[in-house]
Amino acid sequence: MTNLELEKTANEVRKGIVTAVHSAKAGHPGGSLSAAEIFTYLYFEEMNIDPKNPQMADRDRFVLSKGHTAPGLYAALAERGFFPKEDLVTFRHTGSYLQGHPDMKHIPGVDMSSGSLGQGLSAAVGMAAAGKFDKKDYRVYALCGDGEIQEGQIWEAAMWAGFRKLDNLVVIVDNNNLQIDGTVDEVCSPYPIDKKFEAFNFHTVNINGNDFDELRAAFDEARQTKGKPTAIIARTLKGKGVSFMENVVDWHGKAPNDEEYKVAMADLEKVGEALCQK
16 A cells, blocks of 8 residues: 555544544543554555454464554454444444454454553464464564553563564554653653663664654564564654644543544544545
């Protein structure tokens, strides 16, 4: 896909995020919106996947380690055709398969149930190791939050991945610098993130995670890197695309009311119209 097509798709993903969280009257829009380009690039450009065969044996795997941003993953999966976009309005509703956190047993395209922060990377490392042991060519991608990497288990997993030279593993850190209690650097600073991963034998790339040119270059670089896993430190804007949510910590984990939903969707419609003029 061209960058323009990817930008249009990411905007549709953002509409899906806002729609799902508004319908649920609960959820995590901020970190879902910040990662919209990351989700879009992975599912529409980077990964070897087939919506008609979600369990394809040689598919690439994705683990949403920061599982609370499930609205972002679900919106991307729906846009990619894994399930109907209309189902996004059932998010977090009683009886819906679209639960508040990803569920690999009931949601097509979800490779790992996640939500307990810090644990997803360990699962991704296990998948990557299995691929090496079985001499398979699939790649494994894990998306972590910058607040999440305050968890010790992240670094246990990173140590093992680096030691085992899992060059089929790519860790993406959504570095929007906001977590539930405030700014990441004030709560418990993980900076410099790249140097920490490098200490665990990772190749690291620092990018603007909301820029498709930089995403493309980073994932290409990861594919060319042999003998060590890659960590992409993606600086992003929390709440991106919705004017009143951008870089506002309060929108980490609350839903827009009806009036706010109208404003949010109007913001995204304007973005879409501008993209159509390009």
